[in-house]
Amino acid sequence: MLTAKLSIQNKVYHLQSLITDQKEISSGYFRLIFSAPQIAQIAQPGQFVHIYCGEGTYLRRPFSIAKVKKNQVEIIYKVVGKGTELLSRKKKGNTLDVLGPLGNGFTQSLNHPITQSPILIAGGTGVASLLFLAQKLITLYTSHLTPLTVFLGAKTKNDLLCIDNFKKLGCQVKLATEDGSLGYKGLVTDLFRNSLITHNSSLITNIYACGPYAMLKEIAKITQKYKIPYQVSLEAMMACGLGACRGCVVKTSHQSLTTSHQHFVYKTVCKDGPVFEANQIIWE
Ligand SMILES: Cc1cc2nc3c(=O)[nH]c(=O)nc-3n(C[C@H](O)[C@H](O)[C@H](O)COP(=O)(O)OP(=O)(O)OC[C@H]3O[C@@H](n4cnc5c(N)ncnc54)[C@H](O)[C@@H]3O)c2cc1C
Ligand code: FES
Incomplete structure (x- = not known):
């Protein structure tokens, strides 16, 4: 591929x-x-x-x-x-x-059948990086039959951002607010999980998500169950932003080539990330 x-x-x-x-x-x-x-x-x-x-x-x-x-x-x-x-x-x-x-951005597969499409899931201000990604994906997926689906979740209607920007790009936008002031009442992860009951998960090529850690972790459980490739953009408190101070590390899994033992290594969110394959992350 x-x-x-x-x-x-x-x-x-x-x-x-x-x-x-x-x-x-x-x-x-x-x-x-x-x-x-x-x-x-x-x-x-x-x-x-x-x-x-x-x-x-x-x-x-x-x-x-x-x-x-x-x-x-x-x-x-x-x-x-x-x-x-x-x-x-x-x-x-x-x-x-x-x-x-x-930092390192999202990786994108280019040659999926035209019936398949990625899904974007944003929590709160996580919407920012996914808006940029949606713009790029739209240009790559112009021939695709399935529109890009974007799940946006936030606490209240006031915290749901960029809905019109995604709609203008032609995305199918699904909304969730914790207080029910707009869209589904509850967590965006529940809305996404429910959608997989009606959606054929084999038609999803990739999940891209950015938002609170708990949201990203929950999506990791779902994507693991349905075996859907999943990339996350992580946030961490940062200082240098250049990979030098190691103040922003995250635990990732690492397979030793010599002993085939599973280890963990710390990677910097600012330089190795902020985007990682979710199955690399040791979710804590
Ligand atoms: C790679 C990356 C991309 C980001 N993109 C965006 C974005 O597009 N839009 C946006 O609104 N925010 C984004 N953030 C978070 C943003 O950097 C912080 O909200 C900001 O640094 C807070 O600065 P402050 O001085 O206002 O708050 P501070 O006084 O430093 O902190 C206020 C509160 O926010 C928390 N906080 C501060 N920084 C972070 C952080 N990095 N992650 C989680 N909690 C934090 C603190 O714990 C504290 O509770 C991003 C963070 C990272 C690491
Ligand atoms: S902020 Fe210094 S290494 Fe990431």
Whole structure:
């Protein structure tokens, strides 16, 4: 089977970028667009940018690339602390100190029968990297009979982002909120599990997911049961973002070639990831 590693470039740029737009898209959630031609040219879905948010935030903050358009890069973020609060105060015309693109993105199989399609599952702000991925997949899957299916889950209607963006791309969008304010009432993992009862799981080529750890872990159990290939984009607290400090490691399984014993090795989310094959991860 032909596979293409979408993140084929590993060049990293440090730029002083001009902010071209910043909007609050839902209460507490922002879409920030900045000019970064070098990053826009090579960025791949699943990669992220590391941003210096302002005075008093010693460490940069990582954000998935949600979209690239010509020379512009877009991120979507939630205000959760000091860094994101400072970022949300920035205006069009301000400068942004950006490092990127960083990390390894999603890998995509290219030659599936036209009746098969991948499924994307996002929890909360995990929607950002999957929006970029959906844009790429749509161009690869134009001849396919099955539309791309996207499951979006969040606590409330206010936390469900980018629904229209996915619909405009032609995706079939399925929604879940924990309080039932929009779509299925409950967890997106339950909605996904229920859909497999009616959906022929052999028609799913790949699952791609990004969101809270518990969500990703639950999907890993489901995909293991149905034997569906599954890639996850993990989040971890980060410092350098470059694989140097090892502050963002995750336990992964490793088969010894000499003894054939199963070991575990720590991999960095920032450099080896953030995207991993889910069956590599030791879910804890
Ligand atoms: C690869 C990657 C991609 C990301 N993409 C996005 C994105 O597209 N949109 C978005 O809104 N957020 C994203 N995040 C999370 C984002 O980086 C954090 O929310 C941000 O760094 C918080 O900074 P802060 O100073 O506002 O909050 P802090 O004051 O640093 O922390 C506030 C709270 O958020 C928690 N937190 C901080 N960083 C993380 C993290 N990395 N993972 C989990 N919890 C964290 C802290 O434990 C604390 O409870 C991503 C994280 C990673 C690792
Ligand atoms: S943040 Fe330093 S190694 Fe990942």
